[in-house]
Amino acid sequence: MNIFFLVVIFAVCVYFLVKSSDKFVDAATIIADKLGVSHFIIGLTVVSIGTSLPELGASIAASLAGDSEIVIGNIVGSNIANIAFVLGIGVLLASIKIKKSHFKIDAPLLILITAIFAIMGFDGVYNWIDGLVLLLLFLFYISFLIQREDIVTEAASEIEFDHKTHRYHSNILRMLLSIVVLYVSAKYLVFSGEGIAEFLGISNAVIGLVGIAIGTSLPELAVTISSAKKGNPQLLLGNVIGSNISNILLIGGVASLITPLTVATSLLYFIYPIFIFLTILMLIFMRLRAEFRNMEGISFLFIYMFFLVLSVYIGFI
Numbered sequence: 001m002n003i004f005f006l007v008v009i010f011a012v013c014v015y016f017l018v019k020s021s022d023k024f025v026d027a028a029t030i031i032a033d034k035l036g037v038s039h040f041i042i043g044l045t046v047v048s049i050g051t052s053l054p055e056l057g058a059s060i061a062a063s064l065a066g067d068s069e070i071v072i073g074n075i076v077g078s079n080i081a082n083i084a085f086v087l088g089i090g091v092l093l094a095s096i097k098i099k100k101s102h103f104k105i106d107a108p109l110l111i112l113i114t115a116i117f118a119i120m121g122f123d124g125v126y127n128w129i130d131g132l133v134l135l136l137l138f139l140f141y142i143s144f145l146i147q148r149e150d151i152v153t154e155a156a157s158e159i160e161f162d163h164k165t166h167r168y169h170s171n172i173l174r175m176l177l178s179i180v181v182l183y184v185s186a187k188y189l190v191f192s193g194e195g196i197a198e199f200l201g202i203s204n205a206v207i208g209l210v211g212i213a214i215g216t217s218l219p220e221l222a223v224t225i226s227s228a229k230k231g232n233p234q235l236l237l238g239n240v241i242g243s244n245i246s247n248i249l250l251i252g253g254v255a256s257l258i259t260p261l262t263v264a265t266s267l268l269y270f271i272y273p274i275f276i277f278l279t280i281l282m283l284i285f286m287r288l289r290a291e292f293r294n295m296e297g298i299s300f301l302f303i304y305m306f307f308l309v310l311s312v313y314i315g316f317i
Contacts, residue, residue: 006195013189014215017054024178027171052246054216057186059251063258071255073208076275079244081217083278084304087240091297096237103286106241114279117248121263131256138249205264209311266314274307
């Protein structure tokens, strides 16, 4: 297929993947509210899982297609993009004050989960046992968040409820349609991504690391810009950390249960170190400074540019 059409299909699929995820979250939120689920729980689940739906959809489609390179690339690439690209831009838009819970609980927890995920991958494959462990850890993580009043309060404050203009049955239909669009767009996103990789002569992992990762990180970027405009930049830091944890545990767990995920040697020895280093660097910045400012933002973006160059390079080796 012509490369122009492949790129167009890829871009259109990214758009519908993000939009369908957004519509699904909106409809699910209203339905849960109608059923009497507390705003506290709704806010928690929407913020923890909602922005990871594009990554989840793309990873499930890639797993079903047997393309583990795209799955691993999407998980690792999205987490790198969230810290170095999304958080980097967010810091340039507004300084972010660091809460004690961020560097005493949240960031260390992310480092621990990142380390577990990396160690699991050192044997070159994530099998169903690894997937089951990751999903169990995700359940523990959600139960832990439920007890975190500060996280729940912030999360719930972002959810808007409209009791008058939305009907229960229409939102069920919206949710089902969103799932269909999510699946179709994810399927053709993977298809077009594989076609672009083949045309350019690069590995599918690079498409996952860069193209799909940036596309599926758009919800996090939207939350970042929105938080900065609303004068609540602290929320974006929590969103980045929560999204990265969800990417590893939920997406890694589900994808590994569908099919074994093989880790390319180039990812293991070139990209994984950046993946781990960035997570640790974020904690170091938190320890050293009371807030993230322009210097940290520029540092993150510089590292992301290096990551992009390295990703393209290893795609040809």
